[in-house]
Amino acid sequence: MTLQKTFSRIKIQLAAISLLLPGFIISDAYAYLDPGSGSIVIQAIIGALVGVGITIKVYWEKLKMKFFSMKK
Amino acid sequence: MLNEPFRRQPSSFRDPSGFLFWNNGVLYRQINSVYKDEYDFLISSGLYDHLLNSNLIIPHVESDSLAHNPKTMYKIIQPEIIPFISYPYEWSFTQLKQAALCTLEIQKIAMNFNMTLKDSSAYNIQFKNCKPILIDTLSFEKYHEGQPWSAYKQFCQHFLAPLALMSKKDIRLSQLLRIYIDGIPLDLADKLLPTRALSSFSLISHIHFHAKSQKHYENKNAKVKERKVSRRSMTGIIESLISGIKKLNWTPEGTEWANYYDDINYSHKGFEHKKQIVSTIIEKIKPKFLWDLGANMGEFSRITSDKKIETIAFDVDPSAVEKNFLECIKKNETKILPLLLDLTNPSPSIGWNNVERHSLIERGPVDTVMALALIHHLTISNNLPLNKVSEFFEKICHHLIIEFIPKTDSQVKRLLLNREDIFPNYNQENFEKEFSNNFKIIESFNIQESERVIYHMEKLSIT
Numbered sequence: 001m002t003l004q005k006t007f008s009r010i011k012i013q014l015a016a017i018s019l020l021l022p023g024f025i026i027s028d029a030y031a032y033l034d035p036g037s038g039s040i041v042i043q044a045i046i047g048a049l050v051g052v053g054i055t056i057k058v059y060w061e062k063l064k065m066k067f068f069s070m071k072k
Numbered sequence: 073m074l075n076e077p078f079r080r081q082p083s084s085f086r087d088p089s090g091f092l093f094w095n096n097g098v099l100y101r102q103i104n105s106v107y108k109d110e111y112d113f114l115i116s117s118g119l120y121d122h123l124l125n126s127n128l129i130i131p132h133v134e135s136d137s138l139a140h141n142p143k144t145m146y147k148i149i150q151p152e153i154i155p156f157i158s159y160p161y162e163w164s165f166t167q168l169k170q171a172a173l174c175t176l177e178i179q180k181i182a183m184n185f186n187m188t189l190k191d192s193s194a195y196n197i198q199f200k201n202c203k204p205i206l207i208d209t210l211s212f213e214k215y216h217e218g219q220p221w222s223a224y225k226q227f228c229q230h231f232l233a234p235l236a237l238m239s240k241k242d243i244r245l246s247q248l249l250r251i252y253i254d255g256i257p258l259d260l261a262d263k264l265l266p267t268r269a270l271s272s273f274s275l276i277s278h279i280h281f282h283a284k285s286q287k288h289y290e291n292k293n294a295k296v297k298e299r300k301v302s303r304r305s306m307t308g309i310i311e312s313l314i315s316g317i318k319k320l321n322w323t324p325e326g327t328e329w330a331n332y333y334d335d336i337n338y339s340h341k342g343f344e345h346k347k348q349i350v351s352t353i354i355e356k357i358k359p360k361f362l363w364d365l366g367a368n369m370g371e372f373s374r375i376t377s378d379k380k381i382e383t384i385a386f387d388v389d390p391s392a393v394e395k396n397f398l399e400c401i402k403k404n405e406t407k408i409l410p411l412l413l414d415l416t417n418p419s420p421s422i423g424w425n426n427v428e429r430h431s432l433i434e435r436g437p438v439d440t441v442m443a444l445a446l447i448h449h450l451t452i453s454n455n456l457p458l459n460k461v462s463e464f465f466e467k468i469c470h471h472l473i474i475e476f477i478p479k480t481d482s483q484v485k486r487l488l489l490n491r492e493d494i495f496p497n498y499n500q501e502n503f504e505k506e507f508s509n510n511f512k513i514i515e516s517f518n519i520q521e522s523e524r525v526i527y528h529m530e531k532l533s534i535t
Contacts, residue, residue: 032087033191037296038286039225045285046277046312047220047305054308 172231229255274316324391359439441469
């Protein structure tokens with residue numbers, strides 16, 4: 001598979017994840033910078049991806065702990 | 073200039089939370105009433121103390137100084153002064169990398185105290201004792217679960233994009249920061265980065281897809297403010313940025329001056345004598361601040377920094393500056409700061425109204441300038457007449473320690489090897505004559521076993 005095709009595939013996957021993300025109103029903080037629409041959206045997408053990664057890591061660590069404690 | 077009453081710092085105007093001002097030579101920060109809750113929370117939550125104990129934020133004291141604008145004032149604080157304000161386009165690769173990691177570390181800690189950085193400008197980081205530190209005390213706001221990081225775009229533009237370009241494409245691309253004051257546009261970074269760079273998750277996501285997303289939404293009226301970024305997601309983003317930045321590296325090649333000390337027309341004895349001369353002159357001047365121009369890897373800068381003199385070691389070669397900074401880290405040095413500077417095109421005043429970031433000259437004059445083995449590069453390599461060089465030095469210092477290198481020196485011969493010698497006035501007599509228009513020659517020393525001469529000069533207008 002060419003690199004171009006890989007990127008297109010990742011793009012489609014990211015777009016799909018972005019549609020699944022829930023949205024809700026955030027309370028206004030005293031921010032003065034324009035965070036940028038595109039930057040907010042990509043943050044939500046990357047955040048969801050790495051957030052899933054962190055969750056898996058946490059459960060994996062818990063599972064490992066459980067497994068080793070059973071062995072002992 | 074510093075003794076003017078109430079002079080507002082020209083770079084401090086974007087954030088309505090407060091601003092910096094000078095009052096009779098003392099720097100203060102006014103905190104506006106609109107920022108009262110956030111500032112009080114910064115202090116009461118313990119975040120400020122935590123960052124202070126970790127040497128990550130500039131210390132300040134609350135002051136009873138008169139307000140610059142009493143109508144909007146909540147408090148006045150007096151931050152500690154940084155001896156020399158430097159800018160990201162003057163930093164070496166590791167300096168920018170350390171500043172980036174410092175910003176992310178602060179953001180991580182802030183989130184533990186339910187606060188977040190509301191901006192992440194590289195200009196908010198300065199080097200104190202050769203270590204990065206946040207100088208904008210008003211950079212924090214309360215964190216609300218679900219809110220995206222409003223400084224994310226700025227972080228990617230100010231830190232990630234330049235570091236990626238320096239690491240993956242060319243070290244000299246750091247100079248784009250001089251053109252783009254709010255960081256390198258991500259679409260530009262994306263275009264310049266080689267395709268192989270995008271194999272990294274952090275670069276493909278935080279630069280490539282980030283740039284695509286910006287492009288996609290630039291002309292759309294989409295309301296995306298409601299998008300949720302959970303605390304776990306936010307932590308993941310910060311960790312991903314930290315990991316991505318830690319993986320970016322750059323190894324300095326042999327410096328432009330790598331073999332310089334092997335080919336300098338003077339023996340080991342002469343070299344040691346040169347060090348001794350510099351040390352003797354420094355003992356007489358006893359400066360508090362010194363700029364070493366053309367410092368290479370800081371061999372002579374360390375003579376002054378070891379004497380507890382705040383020393384800025386400027387050089388045009390990114391490899392020399394990087395190696396010098398790595399040496400500072402290794403030896404845990406605090407009085408020397410290596411910086412990148414092309415003396416023939418020194419940092420200009422940039423930004424709004426041309427006053428946001430100061431030029432090199434505006435950040436002077438300094439007690440003492442040291443210009444060792446430099447004059448021939450300015451005069452012969454860059455066709456700068458001696459009187460122009462002298463006039464420039466007069467603007468930036470009170471005392472000058474300068475080395476004259478005659479045409480018989482191998483270094484000068486090398487510069488003239490393949491070009492016509494159009495410098496009939498480049499000789500010691502003329503050098504002294506031209507510099508005497510701006511300086512009084514206090515002393516001169518012939519370096520043993522060499523034809524080079526070191527001068528101690530003092531600016532005429534102060535003698």
